[in-house]
Every structure is written in C-alpha cells, then in structure tokens.
Amino acid sequence: MKKAFLNRYHSEIPLKEEKSNLFLEVSTAVSVFLFSIVLAAYFMMTSMVSSWNKSIIDGLTVQIMPSSEALTADEELLRLNKVISFFDERDGVEKVRVISNEQIKHIMSPWLGENANIENLPIPKLLDVKLKNGKTFDYQKVSSELKEVASYASIDNHGIWLQKLMKSAAALKMLSLFVLAVVLSALAFSLFYAVQTSLRVHQNIIEILHIMGATDNYVAKQYAKRGLWTGFISSVIGTILGFGVLIMISHLSSGLETGLIGSAKLSLWHWGTIALLPPMTAVLSMILSFLSVKQTLGKMM
Amino acid sequence: MEAHKNMLTEPIIDMYNVCIRYGKDPDVLKDIKLTLQKGSFHFLTGKSGAGKTSLLSMMYLALKPSAGTVMIFGSNIGYASRDAMAALRRRIGVVFQDFRLLEHLSAYDNVAIPLRIRGMGENEIKKRVKELLSWVELDKSMDKICSTLSGGEKQRVAIARAVINRPEILLADEPTGNVDNDIAVKLMKLFIELNKLGTTVVIATHSKELIAEYNYPQIHLENKGLKIIPALRRAQ
Ligand SMILES: Nc1ncnc2c1ncn2[C@@H]1O[C@H](COP(=O)(O)OP(=O)(O)OP(=O)(O)O)[C@@H](O)[C@H]1O
Ligand SMILES: [Mg+2]
Numbered sequence: 001m002k003k004a005f006l007n008r009y010h011s012e013i014p015l016k017e018e019k020s021n022l023f024l025e026v027s028t029a030v031s032v033f034l035f036s037i038v039l040a041a042y043f044m045m046t047s048m049v050s051s052w053n054k055s056i057i058d059g060l061t062v063q064i065m066p067s068s069e070a071l072t073a074d075e076e077l078l079r080l081n082k083v084i085s086f087f088d089e090r091d092g093v094e095k096v097r098v099i100s101n102e103q104i105k106h107i108m109s110p111w112l113g114e115n116a117n118i119e120n121l122p123i124p125k126l127l128d129v130k131l132k133n134g135k136t137f138d139y140q141k142v143s144s145e146l147k148e149v150a151s152y153a154s155i156d157n158h159g160i161w162l163q164k165l166m167k168s169a170a171a172l173k174m175l176s177l178f179v180l181a182v183v184l185s186a187l188a189f190s191l192f193y194a195v196q197t198s199l200r201v202h203q204n205i206i207e208i209l210h211i212m213g214a215t216d217n218y219v220a221k222q223y224a225k226r227g228l229w230t231g232f233i234s235s236v237i238g239t240i241l242g243f244g245v246l247i248m249i250s251h252l253s254s255g256l257e258t259g260l261i262g263s264a265k266l267s268l269w270h271w272g273t274i275a276l277l278p279p280m281t282a283v284l285s286m287i288l289s290f291l292s293v294k295q296t297l298g299k300m301m
Numbered sequence: 302m303e304a305h306k307n308m309l310t311e312p313i314i315d316m317y318n319v320c321i322r323y324g325k326d327p328d329v330l331k332d333i334k335l336t337l338q339k340g341s342f343h344f345l346t347g348k349s350g351a352g353k354t355s356l357l358s359m360m361y362l363a364l365k366p367s368a369g370t371v372m373i374f375g376s377n378i379g380y381a382s383r384d385a386m387a388a389l390r391r392r393i394g395v396v397f398q399d400f401r402l403l404e405h406l407s408a409y410d411n412v413a414i415p416l417r418i419r420g421m422g423e424n425e426i427k428k429r430v431k432e433l434l435s436w437v438e439l440d441k442s443m444d445k446i447c448s449t450l451s452g453g454e455k456q457r458v459a460i461a462r463a464v465i466n467r468p469e470i471l472l473a474d475e476p477t478g479n480v481d482n483d484i485a486v487k488l489m490k491l492f493i494e495l496n497k498l499g500t501t502v503v504i505a506t507h508s509k510e511l512i513a514e515y516n517y518p519q520i521h522l523e524n525k526g527l528k529i530i531p532a533l534r535r536a537q
Contacts, residue, residue, distance in 0.1 A: 012403055012406065012410075012414060012417075014405050017405075204401075205403055207363070208401050208403065209414070209418070210363075210387070210390070211361055211362070211363050211390060211395060212390065212391070212395075212414055212415050212418055212462075213387050213388070213389075213390035213391030213392075213393075213415065213418050213419075214387060214418045215383070215384055215387040216383060216384075216387075218418055298383070
C-alpha cells in the first residue's frame with residue numbers, strides 16, 4: 001500500500017539520480033551566497049550614501065580662521081561679512097548664521113572641558129550655511145571660489161570629502177549591480193547547460209514519452225519541478241552561509257561606531273530582502289528549467 | 302448512423318508515394334501506397350530487415366518519410382505542429398519490438414504513463430492499471446522494477462501500456478514473440494476485442510502459425526515495395 005503510494009511520485013525521467021545534480025546544487029548555492037553578499041554590500045552603500053547625503057543636504061559649515069595679526073573689532077567684522085555675503089548672494093542658500101561662542105564651547109567641550117574660556121583662545125569662527133530644500137552645491141567649485149574672495153575662510157572639508165566619497169560609492173554601487181548581473185547570468189547559464197546535458201542523457205526516455213503522446217510541456221514540467229526543489233534547497237544553503245558572513249561582518253564592525261561606517265547598517269527591510277533569495281531563486285530556477293527544456297527539445301527532436 | 306455505416310470505408314492511415322531512408326543509405330521502402338480503413342485488422346509481414354519496424358515507426362509518428370505524404374486521422378503529418386503531433390500520438394498505442402519500457406520504473410508506473418500524460422487522476426489510474434495488469438496476469442509483479450522482469454513479463458507490460466488508453470490505432474511489433482502459447486492466445490484475444498470496439502490494428506509478425514490461425518489480411522513487404530495479401534477465409 002505504502003509502496004504504491006510512493007510509486008505515484010516516481011517521475012518518469014530519473015532526475016533525482018542524476019550526477020549533474022550535485023554540480024547544479026553547488027553552483028546554485030555558491031551563486032546565491034555571492035549574490036547575498038554583494039546585495040548586502042549594495043544595500044550598505046545605499047544607506048551609507050543616503051545618510052551622508054542627509055548630512056550634506058542640511059547645509060555646510062564654514063570656518064573663518066583667526067588672523068595672525070591683531071585686528072580691530074571693525075576689521076574683524078569686515079572679514080566676517082565678506083564671507084557671509086559671499087554665501088548670501090549664492091543661489092540656493094536659505095540662511096547664513098554665525099555659530100555663537102556658546103555653541104562652539106558646547107561642541108568643543110569633549111576636548112576642552114565644559115568650563116573652558118574660549119574667548120582667549122585662537123578659535124576659528126564658524127558659519128552655518130543652510131541650503132534651500134533640495135539644493136546642493138558642488139562643494140569643490142564653491143570652495144575654490146571662496147578661496148579667491150576670502151583666503152582665510154574654508155568650507156569644512158568633511159563635506160568635500162563626503163561628496164568625493166559619494167561619487168566613488170555610486171561607482172561601487174554600479175559595479176555591484178554589474179556583479180549581481182554576472183552572478184545571475186552564470187547561474188542561468190549553468191542551469192541551461194545542465195538541463196541540456198540531462199536531456200541528451202535521457203533522450204531515449206523522452207523519445208518514448210513523446211511517442212506515447214507527451215507534449216514538450218509534460219517533459220518540461222518534470223524539469224521545472226526539479227528546478228524548483230534544487231533551486232530552493234541550494235539557495236537556502238547559500239543564503240544561510242551569506243547570513244553567517246554578514247552577521248560576522250556586522251558584529252566585527254559594530255565596534256567601529258563612527259559616523260561613516262556606522263551608517264552602513266542593514267535595515268530590517270534589507271535583511272528581509274536577502275531572506276527572500278531562496279523563494280526567488282527557486283521560482284527563477286523553475287522557470288529557467290522549463291524554458292530550457294522547451295528550447296532544447298524544439299531543436300533536438 | 303452515417304458514421305457507423307462508413308466505419309470500414311473511412312481511411313485512418315493514408316500513405317502516398319512514401320519513401321523511407323536512413324541517412325544516405327539506400328531506400329528501405331520506396332513509393333509505398335497504403336490505405337488502412339478505420340476498424341481494420343492487418344498483419345504486417347516480410348523478411349527480417351524488410352522494413353516492418355520502419356513502416357510502423359512512421360505510423361506512430363516517430364519517423365518522417367524521406368519523401369511522400371502521410372495522413373493519419375486525416376492530418377498531414379508533414380504540416381502538423383509539435384503539439385498537434387503529440388495529440389495525434391495520444392490516440393495511438395504502440396508495442397515496440399524491444400519493449401522500450403522505462404527500466405527504472407515499476408510495471409505499474411510504466412502502464413500508468415499514457416494515463417498520466419493525459420492528466421488522469423491517480424485514483425482512476427490505479428483502478429484501470431490494476432485491472433489491466435491482473436488481466437495480463439501480472440498482478441503479482443505490479444510493483445517490481447521493470448529491469449527485474451522476464452522477457453515475457455516485459456512484453457505483457459508493454460502491451461498493457463499500449464492498450465491502457467483504449468487507442469484508436471494499435472501498432473504492435475512482434476507482440477507475441479516472447480510469451481508462451483496460452484498467453485499469446487490471450488493477447489490475440491485482447492487485440493481482437495479492441496478491434497471489435499473500433500480500434501484499427503496492425504501487428505508485425507514472423508509467425509506463420511499466427512497468420513494461419515487468425516486469418517487477417519497481410520501487408521507484405523518485399524523488395525522495398527508493399528502488397529496486400531487478402532485473408533484466405535472471411536475474418537471471424
Ligand atoms: N535507425 C536506423 N538507422 C539506420 N538504419 C536503420 C535504422 N533502423 C532500421 N534500419 C535499417 O532499415 C532496414 C529495415 O529495418 P527494420 O527494422 O524496419 O526491419 P524489420 O522488418 O523490422 O526487421 P525485423 O523483422 O528483423 O525486425 C534494415 O536494413 C535496417 O538495417
Ligand atoms: Mg522489426
């Protein structure tokens with residue numbers, strides 16, 4: 001009784017016993033592993049860039065270095081106003097504000113202590129330039145123009161540096177998308193090749209099925225079923241390995257709680273997307289198996 | 302009414318000027334003309350190598366003629382799409398000379414294939430396959446893997462697989478070659494029963510006894526040609 005029940009599920013093409021299965025399983029698992037890592041890198045760069053972007057969009061800080069000579073209060077004011085009007089006249093600037101000594105004191109307190117008397121220190125003056133919503137600067141260009149107007153003022157190079165970094169991050173993101181596409185095509189190709197080889201191996205059985213009236217779809221469905229399972233099992237393994245590595249990386253980098261790398265965190269949404277890789281790979285491998293059979297049978301017999 | 306009256310005058314297989322050739326070898330059969338009426342019963346005879354299996358393969362649509370036209374169920378197979386060919390094949394039952402069972406499957410699963418291809422439910426399949434396998438006296442070997450069956454058992458599995466679908470055309474290549482006489486008689490009875498229900502039957506055989514005993518017309522292959530030898534007595 002039980003045997004007859006099991007017999008029901010014997011597929012006519014003995015795909016389970018095939019030697020190429022291991023090849024397919026390993027290559028799927030490795031592909032999905034790589035895919036999950038590169039996808040995570042892509043996500044990390046995206047969230048890093050968007051957090052950098054936020055800190056740039058808010059506005060920028062301009063430093064006005066104290067003069068080496070002693071200046072009168074009027075002279076001091078003239079220096080300051082020159083820079084303020086430089087920014088005021090620019091397109092996209094909402095507001096320019098001098099950061100008060102109180103605030104500077106607060107910012108510097110980690111280094112100088114709460115009660116430092118900064119009035120007597122050669123501390124630079126700081127301007128906070130707020131940009132209009134959605135406006136940004138080409139930091140490098142503005143910076144060099146500022147240098148001509150007032151050589152003693154400089155844009156906080158945090159922003160310049162971030163903008164440069166963002167440009168390379170964008171290039172890296174493109175690169176990772178490209179790697180994802182390569183991994184995907186390699187997987188698709190090995191799947192197609194495995195299906196093609198398997199059809200040759202089982203040519204005799206397939207011919208018998210055809211003579212008994214099986215359509216190409218009937219044959220393709222058996223391969224699709226195998227594709228679904230192999231795709232799922234192997235990609236679960238690949239994803240688990242990927243998760244392991246990612247958890248290790250995020251564990252190691254959690255020590256580096258600094259602004260830059262700290263923003264390279266995977267959100268829950270990102271983890272969720274990576275966890276969707278197995279079902280997505282399974283469906284993809286099912287569809288690809290099906291289409292490969294249809295394509296090959298049309299040519300072969 | 303009309304259809305019934307015409308049963309024996311409705312061509313089900315029709316061949317004009319058909320040639321069969323393998324690769325660059327000389328023709329096996331040349332300029333064949335053959336019309337088989339619906340519900341007819343023929344033996345297919347000829348020396349070994351005369352082309353019996355080749356002619357049958359063309360009828361079960363595994364071999365395309367190298368020249369000429371083949372019409373089956375009124376469709377020109379030269380123009381049929383892959384899916385249309387599959388649909389035609391589902392109406393034909395075949396017993397291969399070398400059985401061509403799926404050796405890794407049980408007798409049960411082999412006989413079930415045509416039904417599964419048709420998308421029949423497993424419960425109905427079970428009922429039909431068990432019934433037929435016990436009729437060919439294989440109920441005890443039902444779950445045996447085919448590679449472990451004897452030649453005669455394999456042959457009966459092959460025949461069961463060919464008739465399970467109640468085909469409109471039954472093509473059998475030496476179907477009684479490996480079984481003992483009792484079973485051979487029983488199998489012939491099965492073919493005759495199917496024929497009475499309307500199945501067109503062609504049986505390739507070398508057996509003079511079979512031909513003499515059952516007395517059906519012969520399609521005789523000789524010198525790359527074909528001639529019909531009528532039945533000596535009226536068919537029973
Ligand atoms: N696949 C093939 N490739 C090349 N030649 C073939 C092929 N099949 C059959 N032949 C040749 O075609 C000829 C007819 O073979 P076929 O099998 O049709 O004869 P047959 O009448 O069935 O013989 P038998 O009674 O021995 O079964 C033979 O000469 C054979 O060598
Ligand atoms: Mg033969």
